[in-house]
Amino acid sequence: MKIGVIGCGLIGGSMVMDLKAKGWTDRVYGVDANERHADSARAYGFIDEVTDLDHIAELTDVILLAIPVQAIQTVLPVLLDQLNDEQVVIDMGSTKAAICEHIKTHPRRKQYVAAHPIAGTENTGPSAAHEGLFKDKVNIICDRERTGAHAMDVAASMFRALGMKTVFMDAAEHDRHIAYVSHLSHISSFMLGHTVLEIEKDEKSIFNMAGSGFQSTVRLAMSSPDMWTPIFMQNAQNVTNALDEYIDHLVQFRKLLNEGDREGLQELLLRANQIRRILKK
Amino acid sequence: MKIGVIGCGLIGGSMVMDLKAKGWTDRVYGVDANERHADSARAYGFIDEVTDLDHIAELTDVILLAIPVQAIQTVLPVLLDQLNDEQVVIDMGSTKAAICEHIKTHPRRKQYVAAHPIAGTENTGPSAAHEGLFKDKVNIICDRERTGAHAMDVAASMFRALGMKTVFMDAAEHDRHIAYVSHLSHISSFMLGHTVLEIEKDEKSIFNMAGSGFQSTVRLAMSSPDMWTPIFMQNAQNVTNALDEYIDHLVQFRKLLNEGDREGLQELLLRANQIRRILKK
Numbered sequence: 261m262k263i264g265v266i267g268c269g270l271i272g273g274s275m276v277m278d279l280k281a282k283g284w285t286d287r288v289y290g291v292d293a294n295e296r297h298a299d300s301a302r303a304y305g306f307i308d309e310v311t312d313l314d315h316i317a318e319l320t321d322v323i324l325l326a327i328p329v330q331a332i333q334t335v336l337p338v339l340l341d342q343l344n345d346e347q348v349v350i351d352m353g354s355t356k357a358a359i360c361e362h363i364k365t366h367p368r369r370k371q372y373v374a375a376h377p378i379a380g381t382e383n384t385g386p387s388a389a390h391e392g393l394f395k396d397k398v399n400i401i402c403d404r405e406r407t408g409a410h411a412m413d414v415a416a417s418m419f420r421a422l423g424m425k426t427v428f429m430d431a432a433e434h435d436r437h438i439a440y441v442s443h444l445s446h447i448s449s450f451m452l453g454h455t456v457l458e459i460e461k462d463e464k465s466i467f468n469m470a471g472s473g474f475q476s477t478v479r480l481a482m483s484s485p486d487m488w489t490p491i492f493m494q495n496a497q498n499v500t501n502a503l504d505e506y507i508d509h510l511v512q513f514r515k516l517l518n519e520g521d522r523e524g525l526q527e528l529l530l531r532a533n534q535i536r537r538i539l540k541k
Numbered sequence: 542m543k544i545g546v547i548g549c550g551l552i553g554g555s556m557v558m559d560l561k562a563k564g565w566t567d568r569v570y571g572v573d574a575n576e577r578h579a580d581s582a583r584a585y586g587f588i589d590e591v592t593d594l595d596h597i598a599e600l601t602d603v604i605l606l607a608i609p610v611q612a613i614q615t616v617l618p619v620l621l622d623q624l625n626d627e628q629v630v631i632d633m634g635s636t637k638a639a640i641c642e643h644i645k646t647h648p649r650r651k652q653y654v655a656a657h658p659i660a661g662t663e664n665t666g667p668s669a670a671h672e673g674l675f676k677d678k679v680n681i682i683c684d685r686e687r688t689g690a691h692a693m694d695v696a697a698s699m700f701r702a703l704g705m706k707t708v709f710m711d712a713a714e715h716d717r718h719i720a721y722v723s724h725l726s727h728i729s730s731f732m733l734g735h736t737v738l739e740i741e742k743d744e745k746s747i748f749n750m751a752g753s754g755f756q757s758t759v760r761l762a763m764s765s766p767d768m769w770t771p772i773f774m775q776n777a778q779n780v781t782n783a784l785d786e787y788i789d790h791l792v793q794f795r796k797l798l799n800e801g802d803r804e805g806l807q808e809l810l811l812r813a814n815q816i817r818r819i820l821k822k
Contacts, residue, residue, distance in 0.1 A: 378752040398749050427749065434750075440737050441751040445758040448729050451790040453816035454809065456721050458786065460819075467819045468679050468708065469715075470722040471659040475820060476757050477726040482817045485810035489803055496798055503795050505739065507788060509732040514784050517777055522770060528735065529766035535734035536763045538741075538748045539756055 261285045264320035266313070266335065268292045268301035270380060271352050272326030273389025275422065277306040281391065284421040289319050293327075300386040317342035322414060325351035330490035333362050340368040348411040350375050350418070354442065355494040356402040356431040370408030373415040374431060376400040376438070377424060382482040395423035402431040439498035444506055446480045446488060447499070453481030542566045545601035547594070547616065549573045549582035551661060552633050553607030554670025556703065558587040562672065565702040570600050574608075581667040598623035603695060606632035611771035614643050621649040629692040631656050631699070635719065636775040637683040637712040651689030654696040655712060657681045657719070658705060663763040676704035683712040720779035725787055727761045727769060728780070734762030 263285045265272040269292075276288045290307030292298035298310045311319060313335065323339060325332050332353045339349055340363065350373040353359055360374050377399040381388060399419045404412065419426050429437075456478070460466055492499050516524040544566045546553040550573075557569045571588030573579035579591045592600060594616065604620060606613050613634045620630055621644065631654040634640055641655050658680040662669065680700045685693065700707050710718075737759070741747055773780050797805040 378750060380752065380754065382754075397752070400750065437747040437750055440740050441747055441755045444736065445733065445755045447791070447794060448733050449758050450810055450813040451787060451794055452726065452729050453813040454790050455725065455783070455787045457812065457815055457819075458790075459721050459783075466718040466722055469659060469681065469718050470819075471661065471678070473661065473663075473761050474722045474726045476760050477730050478816055478820070479757050480754050481813045482820070483810075483814075485807045485814060488810055489807045492798055492806065493801065493803060496801075500795060500799060502736070502740075503791060503798075506732060506736045507791055507795075509735050509739075510728070510784065510788055510791075513728060513732055514781060514788075517773055517784075518781060520774065520777075522774060525773065526766050526770045529731055529764075529769055531738065532731040532734040532762045533764075533766060534738055535759055538738075538751075539759070539763070 261322060262287045262289070262320045264289045264291065264311070264316040264323040265307065265326060266291045266316065266323065267326035268297050268307060268389075269326065269385050270383060270388040270393075271377070272324060273301055273304070273306050273386050274379075274391070274393035275324060275326065275352075275377075277389055277391055278394065278422050279418065280306065282421045284418060289316055291316055293331075297386050301389075304386055304389070306386075306389060313338070317347065321347060322418070323347070323349045325349065325353070328487050328490045329353040329355050329359065329494050333359050333494075336372065337363050337366055340366050340372060343368050343371055346410070347371060348373065348414045350415055352377055354438065354491045355435055356400075357435045358494045360403050360406070360431040364406070369406055371411050373407050373411050374402040375415065375419070376402070376434065377419070377422070378442075382479050384484040384487065397424055399424040399426045400429050400434055401426055402429050402434050404428045435495050436498050439495055439502040443491060443495060443499050444502040446483060447492070447503060448506065449478055449480035450483070450488075453478045542603060543568045543570070543601045545570045545572065545592070545597040545604040546588065546607060547572045547597065547604065548607035549578050549588060549670075550607065550666050551664060551669040551674075552658070553605060554582055554585070554587050554667050555660075555672070555674035556605060556607065556633075556658075558670055558672055559675065559703050560699065561587065563702045565699060570597055572597055574612075578667050582670075585667055585670070587667075587670060594619070598628065602628060603699070604628070604630045606630065606634070609768050609771045610634040610636050610640065610775050614640050614775075617653065618644050618647055621647050621653060624649050624652055627691070628652060629654065629695045631696055633658055635723065635772045636716055638716045639775045641684050641687070641712040645687070650687055652692050654688050654692050655683040656696065656700070657683070657715065658700070658703070659723075663760050665765040665768065673704075678705055680705040680707045681710050681715055682707055683710055683715050685709045716776050717779050720776055720783045724772060724776060724780050725783040727764060728773070728784060729787065730759055730761035731764075731769075734759045
């Protein structure tokens with residue numbers, strides 16, 4: 261199987277690295293808007309050859325799109341136009357509804373798989389790619405009924421080779437849910453980082469007071485703005501709903517605190533504690 | 542050296558465990574409001590004998606207070622009343638100003654050390670105690686000028702034995718800074734957990750969509766309400782200031798998102814990214 265990977269960063273790079281190791285592919289062609297990233301990816305050895313958007317379709321059987329979501333929306337229809345009947349395109353974007361809507365009526369829609377492998381770190385670029393990133397993680401495929409049997413077989417085989425468990429979901433439902441369990445986490449962390457940095461301007465050297473708790477909550481604030489700005493914008497309505505509820509809860513906390521309502525606060529924290537039952541199972 | 546530890550949970554337990562291993566103490570007496578915790582601590586072997594608040598002073602040289610901050614405020618003056626001239630009390634609370642103010646004029650103030658070792662996890666109780674929790678972490682001692690030379694020597698020796706680096710700070714300054722780098726992180730995480738749990742009531746099974754990013758940001762939501770409610774209340778003014786700035790930044794994010802201001806959003810995330818320069822050094 262010859263793979264083309266568009267975007268040779270954390271996601272695309274880690275993916276082809278494992279697919280090579282598993283023998284799922286014997287040749288990987290890479291495209292990256294950043295020329296140095298493409299060269300690094302070849303130097304690291306997880307792509308065999310650098311190519312470009314005009315040539316990737318004629319060289320490969322499967323094309324992986326691991327680029328920011330607004331770029332997926334632009335590139336995907338152009339790629340689909342170039343496919344023969346057997347080729348498959350799979351995207352890895354963190355939003356699905358806008359992309360699926362955008363190519364809904366494309367004559368080669370059946371050759372596209374709308375995927376979201378739930379894995380990542382706060383780091384970016386080819387140097388962040390590493391083996392085993394996807395192992396035992398969940399992959400979501402959206403609007404499966406719009407994908408043909410051949411493309412679905414290829415995708416199923418590929419995600420299995422990565423050690424992932426695939427679940428199926430409607431694209432709109434995916435975007436609504438992921439706003440809470442991923443996009444909101446990122447916003448809370450980005451804004452926590454921003455808040456503490458603003459204070460640091462006046463209050464020097466507070467960071468030697470930061471423990472592992474702060475590091476854990478603020479880790480996602482190091483994520484790539486190039487990747488996350490388009491995600492938030494493509495999922496603006498769901499993200500706004502989640503954010504409004506989050507702000508409401510923070511305001512509720514503030515109110516209880518300022519009323520000196522110890523029992524009310526304790527009760528609120530106890531309810532939040534229930535997250536343990538989810539995370540520890 | 543005979544140690545008394547009041548509160549045999551994560552902090553107190555981990556502390557005496559290491560102090561025993563280092564040979565800094567040859568006998569540890571434990572007190573816990575929860576009888577089963579005291580028994581567990583003895584069963585685990587990190588305390589040698591269970592005692593109570595009325596007897597701990599007559600049995601020990603150094604007493605460690607590792608209980609919720611409002612309990613520290615209640616117990617500390619009673620303990621100080623019972624000390625002979627050589628004994629030392631060290632507290633581990635996450636707020637310092639109210640406690641220091643409370644015992645400011647006590648005749649044995651010089652025998653008290655106001656400490657805050659910056660270490661912990663989201664877990665609680667004797668079963669959460671473990672070796673090496675404090676190694677290479679920062680300890681803060683507040684209002685050092687109010688502590689006498691002997692008590693300070695004992696504390697310095699003890700925190701050194703734990704492998705900690707001690708820095709000194711004014712109690713009010715400590716509370717103002719820690720509101721940002723610790724207390725606010727906990728609120729952001731508690732309320733994130735709460736928000737996502739509220740949604741889960743209507744939207745089942747969203748948690749298999751939660752990746753490592755969500756787990757990292759929501760980890761602190763599993764922290765103990767018994768410990769954290771009093772911390773937030775004792776540091777209410779500073780916590781409110783930090784929370785207000787955090788909410789302002791979330792509202793600012795929401796505004797840019799809803800205006801479709803891609804550049805503004807990107808700029809905001811880039812500023813938050815600067816947290817990397819702090820955390821990675």
